[in-house]
Amino acid sequence: MSETTPPSTPPPSAAPAAPTAPPVRGADEIKRDPLVAAAVARAADAVLDARELVGEITLFIDTARIADVCRTFKDDGFVYLVDLAGVDYSKFPNHTGPRFSVAYTLYSFRRNARVRLRVWTDGDVPSVTAVWKTANWHERETFDMLGINFTGHPNLERILMWDGFNGHPLRKDFPIRGIDTGARIYPEVFPEGGGPKAGSTGKPVNDVNLYKGEWKAYGSSPAAQIGGGAKPAPPKPAPKPVAAPAPAPVAAAADDDAEEEA
Amino acid sequence: MFDVHEMEVNFGPQHPSTHGVLRVLLKIDGERIIEAKPVIGYLHRGTEKLFEHMAYPQCIPHTDRMDYVASATNNLGFVETVEKLMGVTKQIPRRAQILRVILSELQRISSHLLWLATHAIDIGAMTPFFYCFREREQILDFFEAYCGARLTLNCMRIGGMPEDVPAGWLEDIEAFCDKFDAAVDEYESLLTTNRIWKRRTVGIGVLSPEEAIEWGITGPPLRGSGVEWDLRRAQPYEIYPELDFEVPVGKNGDTYDRYLVRMEEMRQSNRILKQCIPLIRETPAGDLKAKISKVIRPPEGEVYHSIESPKGELGYYIVSDGKTQNAYRCHVRPPSFVNLQALPAMARGHLVSDLVALIGTIDIVLGEVDR
Numbered sequence: 001m002s003e004t005t006p007p008s009t010p011p012p013s014a015a016p017a018a019p020t021a022p023p024v025r026g027a028d029e030i031k032r033d034p035l036v037a038a039a040v041a042r043a044a045d046a047v048l049d050a051r052e053l054v055g056e057i058t059l060f061i062d063t064a065r066i067a068d069v070c071r072t073f074k075d076d077g078f079v080y081l082v083d084l085a086g087v088d089y090s091k092f093p094n095h096t097g098p099r100f101s102v103a104y105t106l107y108s109f110r111r112n113a114r115v116r117l118r119v120w121t122d123g124d125v126p127s128v129t130a131v132w133k134t135a136n137w138h139e140r141e142t143f144d145m146l147g148i149n150f151t152g153h154p155n156l157e158r159i160l161m162w163d164g165f166n167g168h169p170l171r172k173d174f175p176i177r178g179i180d181t182g183a184r185i186y187p188e189v190f191p192e193g194g195g196p197k198a199g200s201t202g203k204p205v206n207d208v209n210l211y212k213g214e215w216k217a218y219g220s221s222p223a224a225q226i227g228g229g230a231k232p233a234p235p236k237p238a239p240k241p242v243a244a245p246a247p248a249p250v251a252a253a254a255d256d257d258a259e260e261e262a
Numbered sequence: 263m264f265d266v267h268e269m270e271v272n273f274g275p276q277h278p279s280t281h282g283v284l285r286v287l288l289k290i291d292g293e294r295i296i297e298a299k300p301v302i303g304y305l306h307r308g309t310e311k312l313f314e315h316m317a318y319p320q321c322i323p324h325t326d327r328m329d330y331v332a333s334a335t336n337n338l339g340f341v342e343t344v345e346k347l348m349g350v351t352k353q354i355p356r357r358a359q360i361l362r363v364i365l366s367e368l369q370r371i372s373s374h375l376l377w378l379a380t381h382a383i384d385i386g387a388m389t390p391f392f393y394c395f396r397e398r399e400q401i402l403d404f405f406e407a408y409c410g411a412r413l414t415l416n417c418m419r420i421g422g423m424p425e426d427v428p429a430g431w432l433e434d435i436e437a438f439c440d441k442f443d444a445a446v447d448e449y450e451s452l453l454t455t456n457r458i459w460k461r462r463t464v465g466i467g468v469l470s471p472e473e474a475i476e477w478g479i480t481g482p483p484l485r486g487s488g489v490e491w492d493l494r495r496a497q498p499y500e501i502y503p504e505l506d507f508e509v510p511v512g513k514n515g516d517t518y519d520r521y522l523v524r525m526e527e528m529r530q531s532n533r534i535l536k537q538c539i540p541l542i543r544e545t546p547a548g549d550l551k552a553k554i555s556k557v558i559r560p561p562e563g564e565v566y567h568s569i570e571s572p573k574g575e576l577g578y579y580i581v582s583d584g585k586t587q588n589a590y591r592c593h594v595r596p597p598s599f600v601n602l603q604a605l606p607a608m609a610r611g612h613l614v615s616d617l618v619a620l621i622g623t624i625d626i627v628l629g630e631v632d633r
Contacts, residue, residue: 053563053564053565054346054347054349054563054565056564056565056566058564079475079476080475081478082478082566082568082575082577082595083566083577083579083593083595085579085591085593085595086593087581087590087593088591091590092583092590093583093584093585103564103579105566105577105579105595109475109489109491112496112497114566116566132478133477133478133603134476134477134478134600136603137599137600137603138600141599158303159302159303160302160303160306160632160633161303161306162303169308169311170310170311170591174311176311176312176315
């Protein structure tokens with residue numbers, strides 16, 4: 001994990017090329033910033049890289065040591081874990097290396113400043129719940145949404161999606177219109193891979209192209225007509241010529257009624 | 263020796279005092295709570311996923327739907343974050359900045375009024391509800407006059423504000439401000455020294471300052487615990503550095519102190535409004551938009567920015583790939599979600615009826631918790 005590189009970072013030497021841009025500090029210079037210098041000095045070998053954008057310092061940390069580094073920063077005054085967010089970089093332009101990143105935003109009341117720690121991972125990240133209690137739900141949410149496994153978390157279970165949901169919605173390969181659900185919790189109703197059927201088509205929801213009008217309006221399906229008020233009887237087949245002449249006017253009257261209502 | 267009869271009951275998801283769709287799994291011994299476990303997600307709409315699939319300006323109406331009783335501050339947090347990423351924060355015209363502050367302070371008052379009304383009615387005081395909604399309706403009328411909507415305002419744009427103030431709007435707000443302090447006194451006369459109210463709130467759900475920070479609590483619950491920290495003061499945005507206001511803090515960190523803090527915050531918001539009205543009159547009319555490109559395409563990078571919403575620190579973490587018009591990833595740090603996490607610690611050992619007071623005092627909005 002330690003040899004990974006952040007995506008498409010411009011080399012520090014290229015930055016001063018644009019004269020109008022503010023000077024970009026190199027990684028070593030950022031690490032010496034008074035905000036983070038003390039904490040970085042105590043965990044120097046775990047800090048792999050540093051970047052700065054719009055005045056926010058981001059330190060890239062060795063994934064295996066993130067819990068220790070967080071403890072170091074907490075002891076140094078960054079007592080408040082503001083936010084913990086996972087990102088799926090699999091569709092990021094020119095990205096190579098691990099798929100996920102987790103960003104920890106820390107805040108120090110004494111310095112009135114934030115710093116962001118980031119790790120790269122393909123699945124497992126040590127949990128920081130032992131460092132901050134508030135990390136518990138943040139990590140559960142990140143696990144739920146992205147499927148990142150926080151090792152050492154006391155109860156890593158879904159928090160926003162329901163138990164038994166099959167998938168992680170914020171992964172880039174998860175379709176925005178959703179997936180076939182139901183198979184896990186009601187296997188007797190929805191067989192594995194079956195899922196709810198889309199309206200009148202009888203096809204699984206994900207196989208229906210809504211934009212081509214494949215899924216007709218609900219009203220066209222027989223089930224939607226139940227309890228839908230007085231509905232005309234379905235059009236009867238034309239009376240056969242062999243029928244007795246006497247009931248014919250009655251049938252005609254019924255047909256007329258049906259047409260009026262329709 | 264007592265027999266311990268542990269029982270597990272569901273509190274919610276359709277309980278009127280949960281202010282939405284919150285389910286709390288309770289393990290109780292008689293009336294006493296042994297363990298409370300909030301179960302959330304009933305209102306999850308995948309807002310963060312939607313953000314990745316629409317252009318930045320299209321996201322603003324979706325931020326309304328998170329904390330739907332304080333949509334102006336949600337808008338403010340989002341547009342400021344994008345502006346910070348684009349590096350145009352300094353270019354926002356002064357009139358637009360003042361207007362943003364006016365709208366967010368009105369929103370803070372209206373959010374606190376809704377909190378007070380429902381918190382009081384949960385605990386059993388019916389009357390404050392009507393008084394609070396009397397003033398809240400006036401604020402919603404101001405919103406309606408400005409942007410046409412009363413709840414989901416969609417009232418800010420990246421780079422400025424969409425509309426100038428309507429005719430007579432500032433005068434109406436001035437008249438409202440003049441009367442509002444007396445209205446807060448009126449609510450306080452119903453509750454602050456009320457013996458029943460104090461019996462239900464004093465000493466309930468105590469959070470020490472260390473514990474509050476450990477749980478990541480922000481907003482009035484943090485200040486109720488005695489930590490004087492407000493993002494409007496600590497990391498000011500818009501024109502807050504020029505404004506004169508106090509950050510009220512509590513002492514004991516209980517439900518009663520959090521109540522007092524919010525009452526004082528309403529007065530301070532009113533004070534800010536009174537200062538903003540003359541300031542906005544000094545600025546030229548119609549100067550509301552920075553000269554930025556119509557196509558919002560921020561440079562590659564990541565940014566975190568947060569504002570003080572009525573509930574606490576509302577933050578956005580945006581990752582941009584620099585090539586498209588939509589965010590590569592937009593994570594929301596909702597104050598309600600984080601604050602709700604402390605509910606089990608606060609509820610342990612209290613009665614079931616106190617849980618109602620605790621849910622009220624955290625001031626959650628489930629649209630924001632579940633996003």
